[in-house]
Each structure stands twice: as structure tokens, then as C-alpha cells.
Amino acid sequence: MSLAAHLEQLGLPLVEEQLKHPTVEGIARGDLDEAVFRSWLEQDYLFLLDYVRVFSRLAWQAPAAHLGDLVDLAHATFHDELALHRSLAAEFGADLEGARKGPACAAYTSFLLDSAATYGEGLAALYPCMWGYSTLGARLIADPPAEPRYRRWVDTYADPGFAELTGRCAQMIDEAGADPERAERLFLQGMRHEIAFWDVP
Template sequence: MVAEQLAHPTVAGIARGDLDDRAFRYWLEQDHLYLLDYARAFSRLAWQAPDGHLADLVGIAHSTLTEELALHRSLSGEFGADLTTREKGPACAAYTAWIVEAAADYRDGLAAVYPCMWGYNRLGIALAADRPDEPRYRRWVDTYADPGFTALTERYGRMLEEAGPDPERAERFFREGMRHELAFWDTPFTG
């Protein structure tokens, strides 16, 4: 499923550094809205978390709202993105509704939110092997390939394992999340 994302026209354009600015602008605006609900999902999970996971989940929610959204704000000016008045497109609305609802159950929610973190880390690492020359896209790639983000992703994976979800159910939630991730790359400006 990561290979499908790497082949997607939006991700391929980021990798080459020649993605139409309108496509990345749309993605930034949608991802900004997504990340607000992503933080809500982590907060919902934190409410249910065992003591050993609480600080990590609150930390991820905080990091999403501060560090990850700071990247979006810095890139928004460079792409002319409007992070204040956009409405969710169909893919964003479907994904955020699903992820916040899935977070009502601790184990299901952990499996549902993992594809975003894990997938972006895998994309960042894959794209970092041949970083785009375009500095705006290179900054995006570097964020998700960063060793600190990799460590956070690995810690989250351990929390998911520690929660002991039913493996088949967790895989269903993970795969559904990955399907949402792939659909999220669609913009009106790419094929």
C-alpha cells in the first residue's frame, strides 16, 4: 500500500519536485483540517489509555498541533494556502469522521491512527533516498524521514502491540486507514 502511495501522481510529483503548486496547496489545506481531527483522535485515545501510554498519546497530540502544523503554516505561505477558511473535501471528511469514530475504542483507534504516522514515515524514508531538489518539497520529505519521527512511529507501534488488539480486527482497521491515506492524495489538480 505504500508502493501505491509512492506511485500516486501527487506523491510522485513531490518526489520529482515538480508537483503543481495548486495540488500541494489543496493537499496542505486538507491536511491542516485532517491534523486537527487527528489530534482529537489522539486525545480521545489518551482519555482511555493505560497509564503507560497516556504521556505518549498526549505528547503526540501536542506534537501534531505544534510541530507538524508549524510545518504546514510555514509551507502555506510559500504555496498560497489558506489554512483558515477551507472546508473538508470528500476524502478528508470521510477520513476524519472514520478516524475520530474509531478512536472511541482504544484498540481499534490505535490501529486506525497508525497508518498515517507509519505511512508518512515510510514515504519520507523512501523519498529521502533521492530527495527532491525543490526546497519546499525537500523540507516536507525531511520532516517525515527524520530519525525523531521514526522513533516516535516505532514507539507508537509498540503501544499498539502492548494494547493487545485482536490481530485480524487491527489489520482491518489498519488497511482501512491505508485506503483513506491513498484517497487523501487525490486532488482536483492531479490524475
């Protein structure tokens, strides 16, 4: 079994935990309190700005075979995911420019930026976000919310293009040669940050 596949296997119970989180359940039903989603959008916007920085830090260290993939991941995050956030922010009245990081966002972004100081370890640390959201999207699209704004959010992470980017990230993990035990520890730590992030401040 490849390292990325092993990490995914370890992460599946934690995805199930996310699916049972009240915030995710509210998105799935399409009836999440708008104030909660507005706050989540503000926090995730700030998270994604740093996520682009994580990809950029890794790209600086990347072997030639991975450089284009990391540039593509940074581009997709900056242009596609952040565009969705700006669009939804307008519909939910979120104040993206005035937002300030809550404790969960600050802890998660600090963890990712620190982990990205080492190439293989940084890839393992960020994989919970890529793979986790792709997996959540695939699960939620099976019974999507009728509310169109929440449906748009689900559609973004269920998109085959997002799954393809996740697959490329998995391939980079397998080729990076990180210490498996260290990669496992960082991946699981990232998954715990993912769960904590749903606790909207």
C-alpha cells in the same frame, strides 16, 4: 511477529501504491503543480486538527504507561506538523483558515474519530498515517527533491524523531491487546483512506 510488524507487512504494498501516485511522484520530483500542493496542504491541515483530537480521545482511555506517549504524539502533531503546514501554506498561498474538508478528508477523519472510541482499535486505525508517512519519508529522502519547499516536507517525515514517535505508536499497538483480525481490518481501511487522500479535490 508482533501485531504492529504484521500490520506493517500488510501495508507495504499500499505504500508502494502511494509512491506511484501522481501527487507523491510530483513531490518526489519537486515539480508538483503548486495549485495541487496548495489544495493538499489545506486538506491535510484540517485532517491534522482532527488527528490531534484522535490522539486526545485515545489518551483519555489510555493506561498509565501509554498516557505520556499519546500526549507527546498530540503535542508533536499540533506544534511540529501544523507549524510546517502553516509555514508551507504561506509559501504556497494556501488558505488554511478558509479551507473546507473535501470528501476524502471528511471520510478519513470521521473514520478515525469513530475508531478512537475503542482504545486498541483506534491505535490500529491511526497507524497508517504515522507509519505510512514515516515510511514514505524514508523512501523519498534517498533521492530528495531539489526544490527546497518540497525538500522541507520530505525532511519532516524522514526525520529520525518522527520515526521514533512511530515506533512508540507501534509499541502501544502491541501492548493494547486489540483483536488482531479487527486491528488488521481497521489498519487496511486506514491505508485505503491514505491513498484516497492523495486525490486532491
